[in-house]
């Protein structure tokens with residue numbers, strides 16, 4: 001089962017916390033907003049933690065249905 | 068038709084107007100088309116699927132499939148007719164609702180029957196406050212016509228007992244992203260016309276109900292498919308993109324306006340329907356301000372999604388602006404990008420920060436302050452913004468900007484010279500809405 005991270009861009013305030021917790025998958029643009037890369041299964045626990053810690057609940061973990 | 072103009076080949080939506088020479092009243096409409104057939108919901112959806120109709124608002128999504136998804140919802144549905152037309156260079160939905168409102172209203176009623184909707188909402192663009200004085204009064208008279216025309220048409224149908232589903236008309240704030248489908252749903256529900264993030268309207272739209280939102284022109288095609296059938300619909304246009312479409316053609320053409328052409332008609336042919344170029348062209352903007360600049364070599368490109376895709380482009384809505392050689396495409400693009408940046412709904416970081424940054428970079432290009440560093444920065448910005456907003460507004464702005472860099476790449480060498488570009492001072496071809 002593959003998972004992916006997604007950002008609710010309206011809720012996200014660019015705290016950048018997620019990128020600190022999960023630098024392998026999340027990069028920040030020049031304005032401090034997350035750019036989401038692909039998520040390997042091994043990173044799933046960290047991804048769940050990033051989702052739980054996002055102060056605005058903007059980070060979402062979803063089943064990847066695109067593949 | 069005046070002598071010397073090309074015969075309107077395969078004109079369907081505009082045929083009534085060409086025959087009548089004025090906007091169609093309900094009686095005109097009934098005389099020409101008769102009452103809409105009473106097809107059952109399932110058979111209408113099947114006919115629309117077989118016809119291969121796609122949404123005419125730019126997304127190109129199969130209309131039949133969307134109808135089917137909405138019909139499958141458990142709660143009573145809502146039908147929303149999108150004539151909010153936020154694109155400054157588009158006038159086709161306004162034109163269609165003005166000359167043939169009953170085709171659109173027939174389509175809306177048929178769609179409502181097909182998906183089991185108990186309500187139809189027609190969204191038009193709100194009119195600017197014209198201010199004060201005699202000129203303003205004249206403008207007020209003109210400006211009121213669209214919402215009023217549609218309300219009057221709805222009232223005529225009610226009087227004639229030809230309005231099976233309650234229908235109301237709402238004037239949406241004239242912002243670029245207010246015509247996005249989630250914006251319309253949010254506007255109808257809360258009075259805030261900004262896009263939202265989350266379920267699509269076909270799943271959960273107006274009042275949480277499954278909602279069929281489509282462009283006004285799409286409904287008019289539905290009205291004709293219900294009468295004449297899918298085989299008739301497919302008798303013009305291309306195999307994968309059947310039927311006709313409306314195009315708003317402006318810029319350096321002899322007769323700017325709204326024309327109708329079978330999908331698949333080459334871009335250059337569509338320009339010819341609007342009188343052809345009135346002077347030598349250096350590029351054509353296709354798809355509006357979220358669209359792409361095409362170099363003259365691509366005027367033979369057929370207006371189908373697949374032909375555009377094969378060229379690495381997107382067809383988008385039916386909007387063409389012909390750019391004459393005397394204009395500076397970079398300055399024109401910079402002005403549009405500044406406007407697009409001001410039109411973000413102020414909700415998503417990558418859009419709120421990214422679009423003004425790209426616009427500022429283009430302003431530098433336009434004012435001939437070109438450097439390798441500027442190009443590098445712009446390339447980086449253009450590569451990270453798409454797909455990261457709640458709506459497609461940033462994607463469109465990026466597409467537009469990237470195509471400007473491609474198509475005006477040679478002209479940009481003039482901007483890099485010490486003397487600079489002499490044409491860049493007066494961008495004026497691409498329309499920007501007035502402040503209001």
Ligand code: SF4
Nearest residue numbers: 012013015016018054
């Ligand atoms: S932690 Fe949440 S609010 Fe902060 S950048 Fe990441 S997604 Fe956005």
Ligand code: SF4
Nearest residue numbers: 412414415418456458
């Ligand atoms: S992407 Fe831009 S225009 Fe769209 S909702 Fe977000 S801020 Fe508004």
